[in-house]
Amino acid sequence: xxxxxxxxxxxxxxxxxxxxxxxxxxxxxxxxxxxxxxxxxxxxxxxxxxxxxxxxxxxxxxxxxxxxxxxxxxxxxxxxxxxxxxxxxxxxxxxxxxxxxxxxxxxxxxxxxxxxxxxxxxxxxxxxxxxxxxxxxxxxxxxxxxxxxxxxxxxxxxxxxxxxxxxxxxxxxxxxxxxxxxxxxxxxxxxxxxxxxxxxxxxxxxxxxxxxxxxxxxxxxxxxxxxxxxxxxxxxxxxxxxxxxxxxxxxxxxxxxxxxxxxxxxxxx
Amino acid sequence: xxxxxxxxxxxxxxxxxxxxxxxxxxxxxxxxxxxxxxxxxxxxxxxxxxxxxxxxxxxxxxxxxxxxxxxxxxxxxxxxxxxxxxxxxxxxxxxxxxxxxxxxxxxxxxxxxxxxxxxxxxxxxxxxxxxxxxxxxxxxxxxxxxxxxxxxxxxxxxxxxxxxxxxxxxxxxxxxxxxxxxxxxxxxxxxxxxxxxxxxxxxxxxxxxxxxxxxxxxxxxxxxxxxxxxxxxxxxxxxxxxxxxxxxxxxxxxxxx
Numbered sequence: 001x002x003x004x005x006x007x008x009x010x011x012x013x014x015x016x017x018x019x020x021x022x023x024x025x026x027x028x029x030x031x032x033x034x035x036x037x038x039x040x041x042x043x044x045x046x047x048x049x050x051x052x053x054x055x056x057x058x059x060x061x062x063x064x065x066x067x068x069x070x071x072x073x074x075x076x077x078x079x080x081x082x083x084x085x086x087x088x089x090x091x092x093x094x095x096x097x098x099x100x101x102x103x104x105x106x107x108x109x110x111x112x113x114x115x116x117x118x119x120x121x122x123x124x125x126x127x128x129x130x131x132x133x134x135x136x137x138x139x140x141x142x143x144x145x146x147x148x149x150x151x152x153x154x155x156x157x158x159x160x161x162x163x164x165x166x167x168x169x170x171x172x173x174x175x176x177x178x179x180x181x182x183x184x185x186x187x188x189x190x191x192x193x194x195x196x197x198x199x200x201x202x203x204x205x206x207x208x209x210x211x212x213x214x215x216x217x218x219x220x221x222x223x224x225x226x227x228x229x230x231x232x233x234x235x236x237x238x239x240x241x242x243x244x245x246x247x248x249x250x251x252x253x254x255x256x257x258x259x260x261x262x263x264x265x266x267x268x269x
Numbered sequence: 270x271x272x273x274x275x276x277x278x279x280x281x282x283x284x285x286x287x288x289x290x291x292x293x294x295x296x297x298x299x300x301x302x303x304x305x306x307x308x309x310x311x312x313x314x315x316x317x318x319x320x321x322x323x324x325x326x327x328x329x330x331x332x333x334x335x336x337x338x339x340x341x342x343x344x345x346x347x348x349x350x351x352x353x354x355x356x357x358x359x360x361x362x363x364x365x366x367x368x369x370x371x372x373x374x375x376x377x378x379x380x381x382x383x384x385x386x387x388x389x390x391x392x393x394x395x396x397x398x399x400x401x402x403x404x405x406x407x408x409x410x411x412x413x414x415x416x417x418x419x420x421x422x423x424x425x426x427x428x429x430x431x432x433x434x435x436x437x438x439x440x441x442x443x444x445x446x447x448x449x450x451x452x453x454x455x456x457x458x459x460x461x462x463x464x465x466x467x468x469x470x471x472x473x474x475x476x477x478x479x480x481x482x483x484x485x486x487x488x489x490x491x492x493x494x495x496x497x498x499x500x501x502x503x504x505x506x507x508x509x510x511x512x513x514x515x516x517x518x519x520x521x522x523x524x525x526x
Binding site for chain 2 (some may be wrong): 047132135136137139140141142143144145146147151
């Protein structure tokens, strides 16, 4: 009976759909790897597009600056506010700056920056390249003897890889300021005391791990956005899917990378 | 304007295609194409939408790989050359896209400079400006130099697209539906421009179209693509001197209606 059930057309269709999904997954994994290898092959070979990289860095920074400032400030403020009741139960509100610094510098600043950049920068890269693909602008670059991959992909990936760590550091300091305002208002802590207690628990490993994470997040956001846009399907639907795919995939990968980096750095502590 | 037929040097094809086949999954678009484009001539490829005309020139320019057959462009087999050789070859081929494909984040000047700066390393600012002015003058749009593509009309975009390909002094021009979506007067202007490019820049061209007015005004030779193969080739009058039911409606629709 089991055999009969397993060979019905509905089951067969379901099986072939599942098989197709598995195949598609591995094919796209292979394509992404090829894409990443191509990036490393072309990005560091002359001629270099310094001017375009700088322009893209500016674009990435400007696109996310306001949102990151507001979010960073709110994260610092709210995190401090929400942590106070738990600490005050033990009379340990003086530990607030240390708690906030560990949370922000080790995890929240890189993560929040990466998530915001995935939404703002990743989607915009996906949509921009997707629309260039649809309107044959990428083909036009190709047939005119120029290298669209180098000009469009390498510059954007380098820009996100360089800019996200800077934005992440900025987020950390803005969040610290948000935390300070809350601590100063409630505990009357001075700025110099707060700063001293904020940086005291942080080690060299924390800064390095945070930097590595941000670089990795920036690279991921750039490569995913470019991959989705560069190979987007024809038509306006393709552009939408590229933008959406860039955000969803980048966010998902950022969380996975966060887990991996946290695990690795915990071995060094 | 009547086309003054240019008899190309028939011993010296700049593009030579033999037995070209191309399929997309189960759909066989090109089913064994043979084609020669001779030095200095305009060859029009006519056919209905979806017959593989654009696929043909995308294969010639190396944007799509052929499934079978030999595609020789300027003496090089497109399927058997390295990426570096293909890039060098592409500089000698101009491709005018159906929707112009102008880089919409750049001004007209930047659009024209883009291929020039990247293919002629070490070129001076003075030389760049001179080249840009020359091609803009050739297409009659010098006044648009600082405009964005979004500020141009359809006909102007086509002209700038052609100018962008001319800036590298190509030996071969490939036009994909040059008059599609344009009003009749602008169509005539574009046709005149194609002929002017042929004489002024001494190019050999393949013009993909389903517009018979364009074919008549620009083509030295016309090839009719039907069912994935060239069915009739010759001058305009020779191609349409037929009772073939697949060819005749084309003429009737364009000139009798």
